[in-house]
Amino acid sequence: MRVAALYDIHGNLPALEAVLAELALDPPDAIVVGGDILWGPYQAECIGLLRDVGAQFIAGNCERMVLHGDTEADQWCREQLDAELLADVSLWQLTIELDIAGLGRVLFCHATPGSDEEIITRLTPDAAVAEAFAGTVADVVVCGHTHVQVDRAVPGALRLVNVGSVGMPCEGTPGAFWALIDGGIELRRTEYAVEPALARLLEPGFPSVEDVFFEQVRGEVTAESASEYFESLRGA
Numbered sequence: 001m002r003v004a005a006l007y008d009i010h011g012n013l014p015a016l017e018a019v020l021a022e023l024a025l026d027p028p029d030a031i032v033v034g035g036d037i038l039w040g041p042y043q044a045e046c047i048g049l050l051r052d053v054g055a056q057f058i059a060g061n062c063e064r065m066v067l068h069g070d071t072e073a074d075q076w077c078r079e080q081l082d083a084e085l086l087a088d089v090s091l092w093q094l095t096i097e098l099d100i101a102g103l104g105r106v107l108f109c110h111a112t113p114g115s116d117e118e119i120i121t122r123l124t125p126d127a128a129v130a131e132a133f134a135g136t137v138a139d140v141v142v143c144g145h146t147h148v149q150v151d152r153a154v155p156g157a158l159r160l161v162n163v164g165s166v167g168m169p170c171e172g173t174p175g176a177f178w179a180l181i182d183g184g185i186e187l188r189r190t191e192y193a194v195e196p197a198l199a200r201l202l203e204p205g206f207p208s209v210e211d212v213f214f215e216q217v218r219g220e221v222t223a224e225s226a227s228e229y230f231e232s233l234r235g236a
């Protein structure tokens with residue numbers, strides 16, 4: 001079974017189009033969308049493209065923010081979606097589990113199985129990671145949320161993979177980041193044209209679009225700085 005894991009798309013349609021064009025050349029058996037497809041300029045368009053290819057969706061903290069939040073951006077995002085789509089999003093589960101030959105039980109969640117916003121980074125000590133996943137029965141956990149790719153074995157626990165972000169990566173280089181899971185786990189990067197994408201992302205009127213997208217889409221936020229920032233928030 002070949003599974004593409006696409007996380008943290010954030011309504012970045014040009015980035016998603018690039019990944020889907022690559023996947024169309026050799027379609028996987030399943031596509032798991034790991035939360036935070038919402039909270040960005042082209043939410044409904046991204047959901048539409050992924051529904052067309054039969055993707056399965058789980059919810060992240062941004063789905064919760066778009067459904068229930070009260071910032072200007074939360075409200076703008078909610079107003080872009082019709083009642084039927086919002087009702088569908090409210091039904092998305094927090095986890096999906098798949099049995100994948102060569103890996104075993106693979107649990108997909110946005111941040112951790114028990115929280116859509118718990119911070120785990122490449123800098124988080126093993127003991128804290130083991131504690132966050134205590135009680136999780138899986139061989140591999142596939143997560144996102146912190147927008148930096150990670151593949152680490154947690155001693156005595158499990159293999160933790162963060163597939164990175166399609167739409168708002170913090171990797172020090174532009175592109176859409178995701179993973180192909182096929183017995184092994186391949187962390188992937190798909191290139192797309194940055195400046196035309198930024199021009200398109202401005203069009204719908206998503207609030208603070210320049211603050212949210214420009215540095216990350218241009219690849220100006222490094223994995224090191226993002227990991228240090230997120231790690232400073234952990235447990236705060």
Ligand SMILES: [Mn+2]
Binds near residue numbers: 008036062145146
């Ligand atoms: Mn996110």
